[in-house]
Amino acid sequence: MGYTVAVIGATGNVGREILQTLAERKFPADKVIALASEKSIGQEVSFGEDDILKVQDLNKFDFKGVDIALSSPGAKVSAVHAPRAAAAGCVVIDNTSQFRMDPDVPLVVPEVNPQALAGFRKRNIVANPNCSTIQMVVALKPLHDRFRIRRVVVSTYQSVSGAGKEAMDELFTQTRAIFVNDPITKSVFPKQIAFNVIPQIDVFMEDGSTKEEWKMMVETKKILDPKIKVAATCVRVPSFIGHAESINIETEEPITAGEVRQILRASPGLSVVDQQSPEGYITPVDVAGENPVFVSRIREDISVENGLSFWCVADNLRKGAALNAVQIAELLARDYLAK
Ligand code: 2RA
Numbered sequence: 001m002g003y004t005v006a007v008i009g010a011t012g013n014v015g016r017e018i019l020q021t022l023a024e025r026k027f028p029a030d031k032v033i034a035l036a037s038e039k040s041i042g043q044e045v046s047f048g049e050d051d052i053l054k055v056q057d058l059n060k061f062d063f064k065g066v067d068i069a070l071s072s073p074g075a076k077v078s079a080v081h082a083p084r085a086a087a088a089g090c091v092v093i094d095n096t097s098q099f100r101m102d103p104d105v106p107l108v109v110p111e112v113n114p115q116a117l118a119g120f121r122k123r124n125i126v127a128n129p130n131c132s133t134i135q136m137v138v139a140l141k142p143l144h145d146r147f148r149i150r151r152v153v154v155s156t157y158q159s160v161s162g163a164g165k166e167a168m169d170e171l172f173t174q175t176r177a178i179f180v181n182d183p184i185t186k187s188v189f190p191k192q193i194a195f196n197v198i199p200q201i202d203v204f205m206e207d208g209s210t211k212e213e214w215k216m217m218v219e220t221k222k223i224l225d226p227k228i229k230v231a232a233t234c235v236r237v238p239s240f241i242g243h244a245e246s247i248n249i250e251t252e253e254p255i256t257a258g259e260v261r262q263i264l265r266a267s268p269g270l271s272v273v274d275q276q277s278p279e280g281y282i283t284p285v286d287v288a289g290e291n292p293v294f295v296s297r298i299r300e301d302i303s304v305e306n307g308l309s310f311w312c313v314a315d316n317l318r319k320g321a322a323l324n325a326v327q328i329a330e331l332l333a334r335d336y337l338a339k
Helices: 013-024 075-087 114-122 131-147 165-179 211-223 257-265 318-335
Strands: 003-008 029-036 044-047 051-054 068-071 091-094 125-127 149-158 229-236 243-251 270-272 293-301 307-314
Touching: 003 013, 003 075, 013 029, 013 044, 013 318, 029 044, 029 051, 068 075, 068 318, 075 091, 075 125, 091 318, 114 125, 114 318, 131 149, 131 211, 131 243, 131 257, 131 270, 131 293, 131 307, 131 318, 149 211, 211 229, 257 270, 257 293, 257 307, 307 318
Parallel strands: 003 029, 003 068, 068 091, 091 125, 149 229, 270 293
Antiparallel strands: 044 051, 149 243, 243 307, 293 307
């Protein structure tokens, strides 16, 4: 007997990737339901190679009898429907920022803190971290275990797919407009994104950081270790899929590039590609559709006592969102909701 699974926000970038990932990993579902807002009712979404699902109206949907919902409809929509689904007995894995810092909601990356899942019954909700946080903590976890990380300085280079389908369209239309000398239009990003980089993702906070940078700091503390200091600069760049990050860490213990390469190669969810040649490092165009978090450019930072720098790239829609959520569902099915 399999699970009844709902995908909330099934027509968005992440929703479609969740459906694809559930099918690819043969999640033991008897029934998969695609849910979205009223404007998408009747639309068809693919589930694997052969199945097509008709989108149903989230507002009218009764979650009784649904075992697990994977939700990525935007924080405001999750705020209304995730508690409603949870109250009906459905375990919600929510990919929005709505519940991540709720002390009663586990914030989980299966390779990093699977034990946190034990607390899901408090609200019947599990939060999926922000994409830029997920890929970073997958790489940091084995290094923290071996060398005890004191401080992380990270600069991100985030593709436009993190801001949704409309953002991808905006990059495409602006790029085309520039080639044909047409005026460019902006609606998603605060400034031109084509042939440009924008040092603002989400809103500004009082201290001058952005909410994306705040997320990376507070989520890393919740997932990995509250003692780790994090300084983040999050930048939008004109690529379609794949977030890249330049990460610098300072550790308690002496650290060498050789030992780091060895440790990361033996750690879950990671792929080390690290040679001093164009084939020896990963870029965002290499990772679309790939599951691992890729690490390249591993080198000691001799400007501090125990420093190390590296480059980290992942598919932000996959491990940064859909895959991580499906892996949480797999852990729930295996350890807590066995049928
Ligand atoms: C972004 N991390 O990249 C944010 C939300 N997915 O836009």
